Amino acid sequence: MTKDITAEHVLNDLRYLTLLARSFPTVADASTEIINLEAILNLPKGTEHFLSDIHGEHQAFNHVLKNASGAIKRKVNEIFSNTLRDFEKKELCTLIYYPEQKLELIRQREKDLDDWYLITLNQLVRVCRNVSSKYTRSKVRKALPKEFSYIIQELLHESSDEPNKSAYVDQIINTIISTGRANDFIIAMCNLIQRLTIDLLHIIGDIYDRGPGAHIIMDTLCNYHNFDIQWGNHDILWMGAAAGNAGSIANVIRMCMRYGNLATLEDGYGINLLPLATFAMEVYGDDPCELFIPRTNASDATFDEKTTQLIARMHKAITIIQFKLEGEIIRRRPEFGMDDRLLLHHIDLHRGTIRIEGKEYELKDKNWPTLNAKDPYALSIEEEELMRRIKHSFECSEKLKKHMRCLFTHGSMYQVCNSNLLFHASVPMNPDGTLKAIRIEGTEYKGKALLDKVDQLVRTAYFDADDSPEKDFAMDYIWYLWEGKDSPLFDKSRMATFERCFIDDKSVQKEEKGAYYSLREEESVCDMLLDEFGVTGRHRHIINGHVPVRSIKGENPIKANGKLLVIDGGFSKAYHPETGIAGYTLVYHSRGFQLVQHEPFLSTDQAIKEGKDIRSTTIVVELNSHRQMVKDTDKGADLQQQIHDLEKLLYAFRNGFIKEKERYK
Numbered sequence: 001m002t003k004d005i006t007a008e009h010v011l012n013d014l015r016y017l018t019l020l021a022r023s024f025p026t027v028a029d030a031s032t033e034i035i036n037l038e039a040i041l042n043l044p045k046g047t048e049h050f051l052s053d054i055h056g057e058h059q060a061f062n063h064v065l066k067n068a069s070g071a072i073k074r075k076v077n078e079i080f081s082n083t084l085r086d087f088e089k090k091e092l093c094t095l096i097y098y099p100e101q102k103l104e105l106i107r108q109r110e111k112d113l114d115d116w117y118l119i120t121l122n123q124l125v126r127v128c129r130n131v132s133s134k135y136t137r138s139k140v141r142k143a144l145p146k147e148f149s150y151i152i153q154e155l156l157h158e159s160s161d162e163p164n165k166s167a168y169v170d171q172i173i174n175t176i177i178s179t180g181r182a183n184d185f186i187i188a189m190c191n192l193i194q195r196l197t198i199d200l201l202h203i204i205g206d207i208y209d210r211g212p213g214a215h216i217i218m219d220t221l222c223n224y225h226n227f228d229i230q231w232g233n234h235d236i237l238w239m240g241a242a243a244g245n246a247g248s249i250a251n252v253i254r255m256c257m258r259y260g261n262l263a264t265l266e267d268g269y270g271i272n273l274l275p276l277a278t279f280a281m282e283v284y285g286d287d288p289c290e291l292f293i294p295r296t297n298a299s300d301a302t303f304d305e306k307t308t309q310l311i312a313r314m315h316k317a318i319t320i321i322q323f324k325l326e327g328e329i330i331r332r333r334p335e336f337g338m339d340d341r342l343l344l345h346h347i348d349l350h351r352g353t354i355r356i357e358g359k360e361y362e363l364k365d366k367n368w369p370t371l372n373a374k375d376p377y378a379l380s381i382e383e384e385e386l387m388r389r390i391k392h393s394f395e396c397s398e399k400l401k402k403h404m405r406c407l408f409t410h411g412s413m414y415q416v417c418n419s420n421l422l423f424h425a426s427v428p429m430n431p432d433g434t435l436k437a438i439r440i441e442g443t444e445y446k447g448k449a450l451l452d453k454v455d456q457l458v459r460t461a462y463f464d465a466d467d468s469p470e471k472d473f474a475m476d477y478i479w480y481l482w483e484g485k486d487s488p489l490f491d492k493s494r495m496a497t498f499e500r501c502f503i504d505d506k507s508v509q510k511e512e513k514g515a516y517y518s519l520r521e522e523e524s525v526c527d528m529l530l531d532e533f534g535v536t537g538r539h540r541h542i543i544n545g546h547v548p549v550r551s552i553k554g555e556n557p558i559k560a561n562g563k564l565l566v567i568d569g570g571f572s573k574a575y576h577p578e579t580g581i582a583g584y585t586l587v588y589h590s591r592g593f594q595l596v597q598h599e600p601f602l603s604t605d606q607a608i609k610e611g612k613d614i615r616s617t618t619i620v621v622e623l624n625s626h627r628q629m630v631k632d633t634d635k636g637a638d639l640q641q642q643i644h645d646l647e648k649l650l651y652a653f654r655n656g657f658i659k660e661k662e663r664y665k
């Protein structure tokens, strides 16, 4: 490559090269870096892991993360094949996933603990060597826990097969045991194995809502070594709430009440629910609120009758507030085209009915004490005060701020990575297969430009200083993204929450999916979209979540001749009966793409005590004809560019354009 470099190239880039010379001041420094980078290019590509629609199921999420969708089990099987019995391999895997808890059990059970330590440490060293072999020493070193860094490096790089070194390795392990450090060391090794097994994690949206542990998932993500998030409509809803949009706040709370999910609000974010409870008891104290009993059958939370009753009342109170607040937004933003969602003024309180598109329906619930027939979208004074207090709670939550920062720093509307285009739901399309132009503040956007514009608006809503028209619009738009028909995060004709709550007629409860969801079955459509987003490569894919794959009905997550994968199999327990499984995850390693289909996860407790892993089936989507190396990835392209720049720097040093500097320590 150096031979292509000319004096002209160097002169054009002289300012940049002079800056680069600060980091690499001598020929020796620049050459060493080139050698390092070349070495990285020739390592196998790191493993990428894709998850979506986690919906607050933190236990299943943690488990899938820990077992790397079966990757750790696969490696343990490869390494020990028939030298270990099945149950021994299972024990080792459980130890790697849950080292602290498993060690506790072992300590109670084992008679000769030192012997167990010796065997186990040797096994862990072998697994660790295997998973670290894909990385440079420097990258492994960075992943090491400080206190054991030196010892682990010695163990990883000294071969115990060599007779001279074998005694040395044994001695290290024996000393770890005799100094009483075995437990801590095992925990460090297990965490390292977990960390090295997944190089990059992609979350294709919908971390929040339904299940109880979105805040726990976010905590895990905030500390995760390398990940990105493509926002889902449920994440956007929380981001809108955190930005202070009252419509989003009401939706967030309604959803939590619907699923009896007090944990995320109260324990997770310290949102004070007392004002809502007090209000609900005052206004709906005599109302059994039967339609609003929380859906706890699929959740781990159990409530006594009184609490269930209280949650039902809070649920009803916030649902009606939500419809009023949404009415306000819809009326001030006619451009959203959501007049069909203005339903409250069609209610006839005397008859207990509602008229929708000329047809009258009976309301399942006829008690609307806070509805003012003259001005149905106005909050009562008490409702207004209640929302002020709830909003204050959202604004004060430090934890929420931290998690939102993480969603903004690591998240976006879409991501292109290693020839894959990742987004949660849709790129709006017309039924004829063309991209749908959406008007936002007077300008039309479609395809990639639309998603870029939306991404920018979301950031304006959260970060822009108060009191500007741009900020006001963005605040309303972030709510629109949750349930607006042209929202790329939703793309359904409407969200029929009102109808599902109050009208006993399936036909009005229907939410029609946008054209994208059927068009994406065609390979040509996927190719068009991949071109639109500038995705190149022979093996390129679109990866989506959002719409649960009903595998129980024979639906296939692999669409468009393998060009598109939908991995919403439903971590969400509430959706298991519909999907028949507990989710898909996707693994993309150096040898190809694998889709893993999971059966429901029982509990962390059972996983530890009985070694019950999630039962999963691996479907090979695509195997690469040659092993993919770092040089075949986006990161590889970056590194090649860096090498090229360093070669220019070498040229500059060698031809007197830049002087070498001695390095002073």
Ligand SMILES: O=P(O)(O)OC[C@H]1O[C@](O)(COP(=O)(O)O)[C@@H](O)[C@@H]1O
Binding pocket: 206, 210, 233, 234, 492, 495, 496, 497, 511, 546, 547
């Ligand atoms: O089943 P639930 O939790 O009541 O939610 C139903 C609502 O969720 C939605 O499916 C949106 O959530 P998803 O993005 O998870 O699909 C709406 O279309 C629907 O109205």
Ligand SMILES: [Mn+2]
Binding pocket: 206, 232, 233, 234, 424, 425, 489, 545, 546, 547
């Ligand atoms: Mn979704």
